[in-house]
Amino acid sequence: MTRRFDTKLLPEGLRATGYSVDGATLAIDAEIMEAEVICPGCGQRSSRRHGRYVRHLMDFPAHGRAVQVRLSVRRFRCVASHCSITTFSEKVPDCLACRHGRRTGRFQDLVAYLGRAMGGRPAQALGCRLRFGVSKDTFLRGAASGARTTGPEPRVIGIDDWAWRKGQRYGTLICDLERRTVIDLLPDREPATVAA
Numbered sequence: 173m174t175r176r177f178d179t180k181l182l183p184e185g186l187r188a189t190g191y192s193v194d195g196a197t198l199a200i201d202a203e204i205m206e207a208e209v210i211c212p213g214c215g216q217r218s219s220r221r222h223g224r225y226v227r228h229l230m231d232f233p234a235h236g237r238a239v240q241v242r243l244s245v246r247r248f249r250c251v252a253s254h255c256s257i258t259t260f261s262e263k264v265p266d267c268l269a270c271r272h273g274r275r276t277g278r279f280q281d282l283v284a285y286l287g288r289a290m291g292g293r294p295a296q297a298l299g300c301r302l303r304f305g306v307s308k309d310t311f312l313r314g315a316a317s318g319a320r321t322t323g324p325e326p327r328v329i330g331i332d333d334w335a336w337r338k339g340q341r342y343g344t345l346i347c348d349l350e351r352r353t354v355i356d357l358l359p360d361r362e363p364a365t366v367a368a
């Protein structure tokens with residue numbers, strides 16, 4: 173069953189077209205507000221629709237439920253006769269969701285912040301209570317994508333290994349033990365990489 177949902181509760185630039193509650197998940201159907209889009213091949217505007225597909229993006233949890241945005245991404249037909257592109261998808265702005273991302277931009281920012289502030293396992297424990305549906309490694313990857321490189325010199329550091337992919341690929345986690353923050357995440361566990 174699909175019902176109306178207040179668009180103001182969604183990330184800016186999205187319009188809600190309905191929602192449904194399925195157990196512990198609130199699913200919100202949404203679309204991008206732009207009526208026309210620009211062809212990436214020739215730069216001409218087009219409003220000629222040519223189908224759509226759905227991207228699933230996790231957003232801030234609400235009312236004790238995980239929230240999933242079912243974003244309908246439209247495809248358009250280019251109307252320019254000289255253009256080599258026949259059809260193309262509308263661009264999803266990076267602030268809404270990064271390319272191939274599985275979370276909204278604002279939710280990904282929060283995941284990265286918690287990963288940096290708390291580290292992977294404590295962030296996962298908190299996220300589990302809040303229905304984030306995010307693994308320890310996702311918190312750590314989020315931390316790695318925005319690891320801080322400025323600030324006071326750390327005086328006491330900790331070094332540990334962590335899994336990019338469990339059982340297959342491991343990296344090195346360097347953290348500031350006094351401030352309890354992640355300093356950097358290295359791509360491997362080699363002593364030379366740590367020394368560098």
Ligand SMILES: [Zn+2]
Pocket residue numbers: 211212213214215216250251252255256257
């Ligand atoms: Zn075109």
